[in-house]
Amino acid sequence: MSNPAKTVRITVDNQVIEAPEGATLLQVMLDAGLDIPHYCYHPKLSIDGSCRLCQVKIDGMPKLQISCNTQVRDGMVVHVADPEVELTRRGVLELLLLNHPLDCPICDKAGECWLQNFAMRFGARHARTIEPRRKHGKRMDIGERILLDQERCILCRRCVRFCREVSKTGELFVFNHGDHSLLDIYDRRLDNDYSMNVADVCPVGALETKDFHHRMRVWFLEETASVCPSCSNGCNIMISAARGKIWRLTPRRNDEVNDTWMCDAGRLNYKFVGDAGRLVTPLVAGEGGPAPANWDDALQRAAGAIGDFVKRHGAKALGGVASPHLTNEENFRCGEMLRAVGVERIAMAVPRGKHDDFLIKAEKAANARGVRELGLVAGPDDGLEELLRACEAGEIRGLYVCGGDLLEAAPAERIDAILGKLDLLIVQDLAARPRFARAAVTLPATTFAEKDGTFTNHAGRVQRIRRALATPPGWRADGEIFTTLLNTLAARSERFEIAAVWEAMSRDGGRFAAIAFDRIGPEGAPLDAA
Amino acid sequence: MAVQVVNVRRPAATFSSAKPWLAILKGMWVSTRHFLGNLGLFLRGRQDFAIHFPEQRLVQPPALRGMPVLARMADGKERCVACGLCEWACPTSCITIYPAETADEVERYPEIFDIDMSRCMFCGLCEEACPEEAIIMSRQLEIASYTRAGSLWHKADLLVPVEQLKTRTDYIRRNYER
Known part of the structure; x- marks a missing residue:
């Protein structure tokens, strides 16, 4: 980013988009309202490029490129609605789903799961495999407030990067290589003050908060944009309520205050609202x-x-x-x-x-x-x-x-x-x-x-x-x-x-x-x- | 979360694909068959064609959608994992589920599963939405109650051994695309 003020023009499927030079192609396309599936990319984390889902065709490049690790350049011509891109996405999703357990009915992420959404929109809709799916740890108690389901994990490493870069505690790692890769903790439990954010960044139900585990389906929740009352930082939150009750608080993005994070104490401090001891009459x-x-x-x-x-x-x-x-x-x-x-x-x-x-x-x-x-x-x-x-x-x-x-x-x-x-x-x-x-x-x-x-x-x-x-x-x-x-x-x-x-x-x-x-x-x- | 539209492939019905004329002929054939059958019985001397309910009962066809019930497995537990899809699909919102965790492999079960039968309209969408074949439209039709509270069926009242629902489960497996 030599001169961040300079804007460049790129063409995505005949649409001309202006963006600052050096910006990430994926973010530019997302900001322009284009629907690009992606898992490992997160605007507040470093680039990993592990999910391979955001691939697009760029003129002059010999192969498809992952748009999350490509910087925009003046005159770049990008193709998204392209048979090759569509086929690649279908293939990537098929591989991600190869061993993904189909336990959506019992998964708390169902309804807001990126794998569900993208598989429905861009996937093949039917499995071709007849082999049994791999078996790994389920409901693993890896922290005071977090559960890990290794079968559901798609290895995007967002949580690993969160623990390294944001909470700076580094509890989570991906072990082994290739199709033996497994997400796990190593020498200490995931108990930092911001640990529940890993459940938010997790695009699937691999990391879940114990507080919301098996409690309410997300599609019943009505979300209200509000502010966390628990300290003077004023993190922006969504209040998720249903049946006259709050079921969870989740952070809402505000780059001026809390980026996309909030602390565990604030997230869990909503139970006083529905407390039985509350005064209801003067x-x-x-x-x-x-x-x-x-x-x-x-x-x-x-x-x-x-x-x-x-x-x-x-x-x-x-x-x-x-x-x-x-x-x-x-x-x-x-x-x-x-x-x-x-x-x-x-x-x-x-x-x-x-x-x-x-x-x-x-x-x-x-x-x-x-x-x-x-x-x-x-x-x-x-x-x-x-x-x-x-x-x-x-x-x-x-x-x-x-x-x-x-x-x-x-x-x-x-x-x-x-x-x-x-x-x-x-x-x-x-x-x-x-x-x-x-x-x-x-x-x-x-x-x-x-x-x-x-x-x-x-x-x-x-x-x-x-x-x-x-x-x-x-x-x-x-x-x-x-x-x-x-x-x-x-x-x-x-x-x-x-x-x-x-x-x-x-x-x-x-x-x-x-x-x-x-x-x-x-x-x-x-x-x-x- | 943004609302998302998923386009489901539904081929447009044409005159030849939907075959409305065939349906009319089919229906008329059913009426004619019953008429001829009864006529034959009458000519052979039968006078009483009524079914004397409740002493006599018809065996209802599997396509009948009666009261929705919950399948109970051989171990006495429900098949339901409280995923909430029936609750979501229900147009009259007559189903209320509160999930809870179990140590079993299925992880969750409905701690509370209530159906307000006074609101149920027997559309069968819950059964179609269910990924586990856990909620089944039974052939049970006698669900009247003297009180409103009596119309609220709890999980214990709704559980029916899964063997008794075989006719219907065979039917939905044949007819619903899963």
């Missing part, structure tokens, strides 16, 4: 402890309690804890609501955990940066220590708490002592936690999969999340809770619609003003570029 404090109430009563009770508290102790005695798990819009509305009441001290508790220099970030919440950008919190610890000291000093006697992260933000005795001293506690959380038992009102929170909105990742990229699951009728999502409280407490008549909230955010100034909501594309929009 709870209000009664004589015998918290009792279920309907939404309207609970919200009225919360608004009434805040109003009374402010009258008795003044607005300065009320503090707020914003949640880094809520969207930008919800946090904006939360801030509007708290400030309309007169709350001055707002803090945020961000859960922290392990991090690395690739995708995993220490802040285990998706939108901490968004809360900071909105100006709700300030300071290196997001105002938390100041808020806790004010509580201990008795300056703050009431708290509006979003999320349960506050409980882990300081030693349990300290938090519990603070919570025990409060005159008013209103909690908005996923579960009814015993340590919040003194709450006057506990309102159920809504997870990332059940609402629309935007998250701001650690680098200031604003990205859309989308609703994948329905909430029960009558349910109030977090933004609607804040809006109802705002309307009641400040005699306003706002509605919680994301586009309208964005307009309010723009009027408010701040860095979100420069981004138009409908301009946030599939790759998100950076705050810095604005």
Whole structure:
């Protein structure tokens, strides 16, 4: 690639395509919308050239060439819809299928399997062999989260390259030569933090995640483009849901954030959405402890309690804890609501955990940066220590708490002592936690999969999340809770619609003003570029 | 995943290939045969031509599509591997499957296999989609129930020994292109 800016023109089946010089022919054809079958080529891995399926005819070349290892050159004439190419593909597919077990009915990849798809489209559709198929290891437990089926493997070596080049751990190898080749592990198990990506790059069902193994057929899954909520990196994901439940999360390509990868912890962190312990009705404090109430009563009770508290102790005695798990819009509305009441001290508790220099970030919440950008919190610890000291000093006697992260933000005795001293506690959380038992009102929170909105990742990229699951009728999502409280407490008549909230955010100034909501594309929009 | 169109080869029916006239003649021959047969019986003195259900029952032809059932193997296990193709093929979505893992060589089995018979329209697409000959349209027609819950058949109710389904499996092997 001497001069990447230079463009060349190539001809593929009479279609003229312009491409940067030195680009990979296969990628250029795929980008132009041509349907070229391939297995071993992956845009984010090195070239291997082992599957031989992407062969095309190039004028001036003595034989067919693999397009994944050919660079485009000006004036190149390529033939794809050519009898020789078609025959070659059929032959390659026949060889790949020679020993492939026909266990599609029990294979979790069936339905999104590249071998199935290409064999149906380009293959011969019938086997000519009568010999028995080779027998190798099935359901081999090669890692904490991954199963290997050696019979299904077509030896494209994508997983081997992934482990060498991306996770840089190198657990997987192909052993032996020729038709004795076998994929396996050698001296250590496939247990790296990104191991489940090998199931995504695997074009067949040879590598499967244990989490999705024999659980749901892929053709029933409805996919929703969203953002991983598990850390501040904001990896782009697809939420696969069916029958009112999430079955898996898979990474979605975004070259600015996560390429095509995501970490195992994030991928597996969806079970809290359908957890049996989730709070589904609001709870209000009664004589015998918290009792279920309907939404309207609970919200009225919360608004009434805040109003009374402010009258008795003044607005300065009320503090707020914003949640880094809520969207930008919800946090904006939360801030509007708290400030309309007169709350001055707002803090945020961000859960922290392990991090690395690739995708995993220490802040285990998706939108901490968004809360900071909105100006709700300030300071290196997001105002938390100041808020806790004010509580201990008795300056703050009431708290509006979003999320349960506050409980882990300081030693349990300290938090519990603070919570025990409060005159008013209103909690908005996923579960009814015993340590919040003194709450006057506990309102159920809504997870990332059940609402629309935007998250701001650690680098200031604003990205859309989308609703994948329905909430029960009558349910109030977090933004609607804040809006109802705002309307009641400040005699306003706002509605919680994301586009309208964005307009309010723009009027408010701040860095979100420069981004138009409908301009946030599939790759998100950076705050810095604005 | 992009939606993909797979073109299946279906030769266009022509007048000579589909032979509609032959079908009409065939049908008329069936009617005429029954008429002549019954006429002969009547002339020989038979008065009662009704079949006294439920004491008497017809042996139904193998082409009949009755209640879909699951084939049970000699070892008592189902043949079904819970691949979900019948569930997908079903136009009325009356089938619900939850797969689970087994230590057997087949790896998976249906932990839950429910058919809502009040929704089933006996089209037989599940049977045609099944790669394992596990779901079979039986000749069972008596599936009425007093309650809606009674119309929901679970796996244990649906299992039928595979020998009893031989007539139908022979028939589908002859007739379906696999």
